[in-house]
Amino acid sequence: MRPIRLPEPPGPTTTTTGVPEIFEAGNYGVIRRAVVIGNGSSAAENQSLGLVRALGLSDKHVLYRVTRPRGGINEWLHWLPVYMHKFLDYVVRKMYGYSRLMITSRGKPLFNSSSENGSSGVGLSSILEADVKQIVRMARDTYEKDGPLLVIASGRDTVSTANSIKRLASENVFVVQIQHPRSDVHRFDMVITPRHDYYPLTPQGQEQVPRFLRRWITPLEPPDKHVVLTLGALHQIDFATLRSAASTWHDEFAPLPKPLLVVNIGGPTRRCRYGPDLARKLTASLLSVLTSCGSIEYLSHLGHLKRELADNKKVHIWDGQEPNPYKGHLAWADAFVVTADSVSMLSEACSTGKPVYVTGSEYCTWKLSDFHKSLKEQGVVRPFTGSEDISEIWSYPPLNDTAEAARQLHEALAQRGLILRP
Secondary structure, rough: OOOOOOOOOOOOOOEEOOOEEHHHOOOEEEEEEEEEEOOOHHHHHHHHHHHHHOOOOOOOOOEEEOOOOHHHHHHHOOOHHHHHHHHHHHHHHHHHHHHOOOOOOOOOOOOOOOOOOOOOOOOOOEEEEEEEHHHHHHHHHHHHHHOOOOEEEEEEEHHHHHHHHHHHOOEOOOOOEEEOOOOOHHHHHHEEEHHHHHHHHOHHHOOOOOHHHHHHHOEEEOOOOOOEEEEOOOOOOOOHHHHHHHHHHHHHHHHOOOOOOEEOOOOEEOEOOOHHHHHHHHHHHHHHHHHHEEEEEEEEHHHHHHHHOOOOOEEEOOOOOOOOOHHHHHHHOOEEEEEEOHHHHHHHHOOOOEEEEOOOOHEEOOHHHHHHHHHOOOOOOOEOOOOOOOOOOOOOOOOOHHHHHHHHHHHHHHHHHEEOOO
């Protein structure tokens, strides 16, 4: 008699390796969700969201935000740690009362009774305040049902919050801090930071710091296994993003004469101080390369540059109105000119593999100058001089920092007996 083969009873799902999920990572070893802790800075939060995207958790994360008191004298207190800033604001309000806080200084309130959630860029009042106790409680209460919680934070103001979550719920969370925390990296499960954050430890960096100050300049120790080093900043630009942007902006950019040169201009910073002299130099260089350009698209806050180029038929200037064509520029550009102040804009442009020319790097100091040195050594960028033939095609291995950081995060999770499955 032939044996009767009964259907297999329902059981645990299996992984791509054929091993039941319950045995591959244990009952509570599968990460399916993330919490992002931001500080209201679009540059910092973009890095966290870029990592979330690379991990496949774009639809399975919640954004919380560390906020500071806003308005009046509070704008001068951002150098304080967040907890100290909030405590000082609380004490002052209690001492003087809300009615007396509206003392004006040069026509503006000295203190503002509102506390905005975030700043310009991605500030949304609906985003939740990053409450440590609430996040820890959520991680513990949902652990048995949903498994461990991945926590990703970026920016100086998020360090203490992320560290507290790690300390209070170490068995329920895996905490990633993006950008060097300026403190012990062992307070986190992983730190992802650009190589130039370790510039103070290089011989060149040491020469620029007086000996008696060296113990106060962070980081104090070389990176260890907790640290993932990148060349640039993490971001959300990948092949799928560029393909979608190419489709969205097809009607706008496809008809333009080629090659299309995109000019992305940021603004002076503490480590890259430039002004009207760079605007004049950049204007002259752009006028010089016009003959080899089919068209130029640019985003700029430099008025002088706008006045000089606005009447040229080859030049198209974004007027600042939505929608922002930035992603369309990344998708359709044949080459880029980017000012040296922005690590984020350069990282995104260099992720396309297209020619990237940098202007203003001679104004950069300290670790930002080290960043530009690394880009040049790897052949990722070239200086913009005005003598370029924009139709010339040259390439390089695209910067892939976000995907590489995601890969190393997967490895770190595996060492903890965890796997990530969106």
